[in-house]
Amino acid sequence: MKRRIGMLHGGASYHVNTLTDPTVLEHDITSLYLPGLVDNSTRSQLADLEALLICDRLHPGLLREHAGALLGVADRGGTIVVLGEVEAHTWLSDVDFSPRPTNFWWWLTGESPGIRRHNADHSIWHYVGPEDVVWHYHGILLPARDVTPLVSTDDGGLVLYEDRSSTAGRLLVSTMDPVHHHGSNFMPAATRFLYGLLRWLAADPE
Amino acid sequence: MAPVLVLTMGTPSALAAQHDLVADLDLYELPQTELKQARGLLVGPHVDQVFLSQYETKLDRFVHGGGRLVVCAQVALPFATGLTRFIPLTYRSVCDLTVHRLAAHPVWRGVAPEDLTFRRGVAGFYGRGFYPDPPRCAQVVHGLGPRRLPLDLVYPLGDGEVLLHGGNDLWGYADDDTTAARMTPQLLAWVLSEPPEKA
Numbered sequence: 001m002k003r004r005i006g007m008l009h010g011g012a013s014y015h016v017n018t019l020t021d022p023t024v025l026e027h028d029i030t031s032l033y034l035p036g037l038v039d040n041s042t043r044s045q046l047a048d049l050e051a052l053l054i055c056d057r058l059h060p061g062l063l064r065e066h067a068g069a070l071l072g073v074a075d076r077g078g079t080i081v082v083l084g085e086v087e088a089h090t091w092l093s094d095v096d097f098s099p100r101p102t103n104f105w106w107w108l109t110g111e112s113p114g115i116r117r118h119n120a121d122h123s124i125w126h127y128v129g130p131e132d133v134v135w136h137y138h139g140i141l142l143p144a145r146d147v148t149p150l151v152s153t154d155d156g157g158l159v160l161y162e163d164r165s166s167t168a169g170r171l172l173v174s175t176m177d178p179v180h181h182h183g184s185n186f187m188p189a190a191t192r193f194l195y196g197l198l199r200w201l202a203a204d205p206e
Numbered sequence: 207m208a209p210v211l212v213l214t215m216g217t218p219s220a221l222a223a224q225h226d227l228v229a230d231l232d233l234y235e236l237p238q239t240e241l242k243q244a245r246g247l248l249v250g251p252h253v254d255q256v257f258l259s260q261y262e263t264k265l266d267r268f269v270h271g272g273g274r275l276v277v278c279a280q281v282a283l284p285f286a287t288g289l290t291r292f293i294p295l296t297y298r299s300v301c302d303l304t305v306h307r308l309a310a311h312p313v314w315r316g317v318a319p320e321d322l323t324f325r326r327g328v329a330g331f332y333g334r335g336f337y338p339d340p341p342r343c344a345q346v347v348h349g350l351g352p353r354r355l356p357l358d359l360v361y362p363l364g365d366g367e368v369l370l371h372g373g374n375d376l377w378g379y380a381d382d383d384t385t386a387a388r389m390t391p392q393l394l395a396w397v398l399s400e401p402p403e404k405a
Contacts, residue, residue: 186330
């Protein structure tokens with residue numbers, strides 16, 4: 001039986017385009033519209049989900065307002081993926097954020113993007129290729145609790161990590177914005193990252 | 207109220223921070239906001255089009271009354287008269303992504319098309335798709351690739367005008383060290399100028 005996966009979007013063109021992409025829809029995604037969470041009928045759909053992908057670039061004020069309901073998916077033992085540019089540090093507990101300038105150009109100049117992969121035996125790496133996370137990030141996360149680092153930067157921050165301690169389930173948190181790039185017809189690595197995340201959520205490996 | 211409003215999605219815009227005549231307006235406050243005092247409304251790529259498409263009448267009324275609506279986005283859900291869905295391009299080479307100037311317009315005065323085609327030598331930032339069916343009265347300013355597919359267009363609507371760019375916000379190039387930086391001040395000057403006399 002397929003896992004019940006939801007995707008929370010904010011109505012931007014790249015969210016709408018991603019949620020009409022046949023490769024994404026193969027996972028029988030339940031589409032949830034962030035401003036719609038004020039309605040009980042929309043909010044009640046969260047109760048049925050085993051996994052939730054919170055798209056990048058959502059309105060942080062609305063996320064803060066609905067954080068309790070959203071995190072309920074993980075409190076019930078489910079998995080939540082939180083993507084970048086959503087001010088996650090203002091509605092997740094025990095994590096700080098520090099912005100970084102976007103480096104679109106490292107591959108042109110030959111400089112190192114300063115991105116390092118960790119825990120190569122983690123299940124995510126069966127679905128996401130190492131090169132799929134090497135493009136750019138918008139800042140670094142500095143969690144105060146014990147998390148599993150998955151991608152870090154040379155300056156000691158995290159770009160992707162798994163947190164299995166703050167809820168009964170798990171959170172996978174990133175500062176990258178693959179939905180924006182995938183849904184804007186830009187950057188194949190972002191598309192591979194997004195597709196890999198969805199396959200990982202669908203498989204739900206330990 | 208500032209004469210130029212930028213619709214924001216919960217984070218302040220750099221444009222409003224840098225220009226006295228520009229203010230941020232959170233998208234979800236649009237229904238309660240009287241637009242009569244505004245001269246221009248700027249809509250960028252991150253704006254919720256599901257929401258905005260419910261306010262087409264309000265936006266049309268604003269433009270009909272002499273306002274300037276600037277849309278820099280890949281429109282998925284049209285939210286004003288004359289807007290159509292953006293079509294992503296299957297591109298294979300720089301040739302497909304080359305920006306061609308088809309008409310002069312004050313917003314792009316002195317902006318070299320090469321500075322739009324390439325950003326630090328990379329093609330594709332400016333546009334990767336097109337608007338297939340511009341309104342008949344539209345002036346197509348830039349076309350993309352060998353078929354000159356409409357990427358930037360300006361059209362009259364009532365007493366106002368709509369400027370449509372099929373990419374990221376034109377004011378996001380403000381700090382570029384090329385002629386592309388000219389678009390920001392020229393866009394603001396155009397928004398604040400009097401609409402053209404009707405023929």
